[in-house]
Amino acid sequence: MAKTKIPKGPDKPQPEDIFLEPFDEALSRRYLAYALSTITARALPDVRDGLKPVHRRILYAMRQMRLSPGGAFRKSAGVVGEVMGKFHPHGDQAIYDALVRLVQDFSVRVPLIDGQGNFGNIDGDNPAAMRYTESRLTEAAALLLDGIDEDTVDFRDTYDGLGKEPVVLPAAFPNLLANGASGIAVGMATSIPPHNPAELIDAALHLIKAPNAATATLMKYVKGPDFPTGGICVETPETMEEAYATGRGGFRVRARWHTEDLGRGRYQIVVTEIPYQVQKAKLVEKIAELMAAKKLPMLADIRDESAEDIRLILEPRAGTVDSSALMEAMFRATDLENRFPLNMNVLGADGAPRVMGLREALRAYLDHRKEVLVRRTNFRLANIARRLEILDGLLVAYLNLDEVIRIIRYEDDPKAELMKAFRLSEVQADAILNMRLKSLRKLEEMEIRAEHKDLKKEQKELKALLASDDLQWKRISEELKEVRKVFDPKSPLGRRRTTFEAAPEAAEIDLDSLVEKEPVTVILSEKGWIRTMKGHIENPADVKYKEGDRASFVIPAMSTDKLMLFGTDGKFYALDVAGLPGGRGFGEPIRLSIDLPNDQAVAAAFIYQGGRKLLLASSSGHGFVVSEDDCIATTRKGKQTLNVPAGAEAVVCREAEGDMVASVGDNKKLLVFPLSELPEMARGKGVQLQKFSSGGLSDAKVFSAKEGLTWIDRSGRTQTVDGWKGYVGKRAQAGRVAPKGFPASKKFGGR
Incomplete structure (x- = not known):
């Protein structure tokens, strides 16, 4: 290995630039900085919008690119390049993987990106390369971004200091619990299952009315997780209540199945839904291995007849085999039954990680929505004040139209003369000077007076809103009810997919038997x-x-x-x-x-x-x-x-x-x-x-x-x-x- 020479001249380290530090202290300090970076800027989602930085940057970049829900698709490679170049200084494949997950309707309960092309499937097949796929925002993503231009959230410098990015999104619906999250940081991890967005909104509305509502009461609205792949949750209500109260626990989910009569005493079992995050191809492979090892003697064959939907065929060895006993054996031996952990470790509004329960997470979301409402109201009031100032100046001009025209025609400095003659501000004087001749008609004056009246009324209402806590929560409730229509339980997006059944007997089936x-x-x-x-x-x-x-x-x-x-x-x-x-x-x-x-x-x-x-x-x-x-x-x-x-x-x-x-x-x-x-x-x-x-x-x-x-x-x-x-x-x-x-x-x- 070649020796490194100490540079000479101005680049040579000076004695005062060199200091001694114990290795363990230096390592500890640097590793702590790395750990904090992974926790706050990579692995854990924000409780307010439920997003990690990479997801937030993808959505914001797509909005800046005007990839609205009703607009045209854009190559995913272009989106990834925009995100990487302006907001996220990491590898393109990592960004694309994050984008793909927001498209997959079997990975997220509420897709935030609408994809066109091959974005992978539940079998575990890889998506097509980013140069082949196209994407745009969904209506749900638009709800998360709604109001971001109205000073509703803080912005910070991007990594290169050349632009700005939002610290958090306004989030018109509780995305953290709706889509869930998972991530591993240093010394901590998070695992949150998806939930039904309509149920979450109902629980949030109840929490507005009863801020101290118990977890058991909220569970009348949020009955449990709602996985995008469906399935049957067999966890006991008591266990789920404890998990939601503490933010730690788990949910046991089974595949959904039924039998089909084939005649002559024969039947087959059809699996139509599998547990969340289970790859179908690997599941079939595992069952085949167990059959080869004679671990499933009651099962004769397995076939995958899936198309757009899931259809796994299980053939029993004989028509006399009890279907429930066969499925119990399958649940014990395969991923047809899976346990999804709950570890609601998230970043609070102060940026500190903490484990939250269901009520605390919804409370944090509602507090965020209140802050968004207050900031949006102040933003609107500031705009109204600026507009009223201009309208007041224009009304002065209409009342003294002949004098205004004279000053403009004959004075060397009409702006200064207008400000002096009518005690106008610089903004008002500029507005008068920028008026077109056709605006001098009587109808235009009437329209300005009507606008002035409407703005005054709105200003009064907004000030009353800021002064009343009750009015603010009432407005938030109205907004949530409006958003709930997008997730109507009767619609494909809002329909509950995971159902609940009584937990099976505690006695384990001996697979050897x-x-x-x-x-x-x-x-x-x-x-x-x-x-x-x-x-x-x-x-x-x-x-x-x-x-x-x-x-x-x-x-x-x-x-x-x-x-x-x-x-x-x-x-x-x-x-x-x-x-x-x-x-x-x-x-x-x-x-x-x-x-x-x-x-x-x-x-x-x-x-x-x-x-x-x-x-x-x-x-x-x-x-x-x-x-x-x-x-x-x-x-x-x-x-x-x-x-x-x-x-x-x-x-x-x-x-x-x-x-x-x-x-x-x-x-x-x-x-x-x-x-x-x-x-x-x-x-x-x-x-x-x-x-x-x-x-x-x-x-x-x-x-x-x-x-x-x-x-x-x-x-x-x-x-x-x-x-x-x-x-x-x-x-x-x-x-x-x-x-x-x-x-x-x-x-x-x-x-």
Whole structure:
């Protein structure tokens, strides 16, 4: 890497320009600035207009480009360029993605941009490039921008200081809750579901009448979220009320479905609406994967017959399958049921982030509308005052028309003479001088007097409005009622799409019970390849393996069973037999399913039965008894049960059924002692089973003193140890050399 030279001359850093600062303080200060930037200028929406800066800039730029709802479309690339060049100093793709979302009627409840072209779909397909699509504002966006030219909101310098942009939009309807929002900042996030705009306006109107209305009262109007994709909300009313009161919670949403009779005792299930933000194509793919893994035995097929609407066909395996039971299984296993979180973390009017409940968010919106009304009224009063000043001057001119004409015709400085003769202001004098001759007619004078009268009346009304809090809220109510007509519940835009049903039973459906039960054989090779074969294999020698590989475990099982694996690292791993690869191939590496280290192997494999006791031991000679139920692993990382000392490995995992323990070491010495001398533990290193002068533990087993000690020879025959009682001693003793005929492998064999 080349060395950086310190510049010479005037650009060279001077000693007074260099200062020392602890790295942690410098990093903390700079990261704090970055965090504040992401929170206030990127990720969190403003509670007043419900928009993030990028969305606000897009809408304002489109208004400046005169892309009104009834006007012509404009290439999206032109809009993105305008936004990026004047208002938003970020990448064009990020701006276009934000624009696209405001077009998609499956992403926002009230689209703010009208799009022409391919803007993506619910399958998750990407929109066309911005050079191909066109866009313009919708009527709803016009409502958000309405009155922005009347000094209703503050403006600030754009990023380059060459222009101005609004800090917030006037927002004629509560867009924050209507369209919702989601975003992740530093240390905080927001997640707000969409709601029905007409219901929100009704709740706001009630809040004007009853400022201290309880959340439960507001929920008589806002019944819950209203997702653009519809669906059925199955959250309990109590849970929703708590979520709206605190601003934190969630909503469980299910797909909408019905059955279609196909005759002859057959039927099919048709899904017409799916949960919000679920991509249909991925949903179908997930269901197909579950079917391949035999996790949905009641389902025979799935087809996507969607066109403009959603139509997913689910074919049950038989006409006798209960449709409700099938759908419950689908809801548990797939995104046909989804939970949308509520975290109403927004920027308040002061720019500070805070979590608001439903009432607080509506209250903040109404306060914003009141400020908009007051500022608009003051703006109008200022315009009226300026116009009245001009009209007063014109009326003076009409009363002294001949003198005014004389001054204009004969005086060298008519403006100054008019101001002196009639005590006019400079503005009034300019207005008189700018009059056209045709304005001198009598009719024009009458029109000016009428306008003067009307403006005086309006001025009086506006001053009364500013002086009365009640009149202001009355005016806001009237405006909201007028806006509500745009979102009439009978119209396609205002119609409620998400409905509510009673929450399902709390009892969970055991998905394993839905797996088709059939006999299989689990095969795990020495090189770690696992698979299942249909049926119980009578002759394991007939099973084929990869070249150089052979059987390690061949276990008869049922497809509904759970396979337990015990690694030489002392960890237990659990796999559903139904999820193991089948077919005619050699299977797949076991490490694709569990996180077994490359330097470890599987020491034991068996089918979980539950309720049994297991004997675990390591080559160091330490071990204990554990309940099989305590060994179930819930993740692919496994569950550490036997703590294996350094340099040793787990070698024994056997069923502890009996009253005696037999252990044999690498030195072929055999020791028998009572099982009662071993502790039962859930996890640990255990106690010493047998003492070794050299080598370690090779194998151990539990047996019944009544039935005697046995082992399996190389021919697979069971041999009984004669005189095994002569090997009985105390735990942790050295033992005696095993009897003649004991396997050279120093293994008892079997399980």
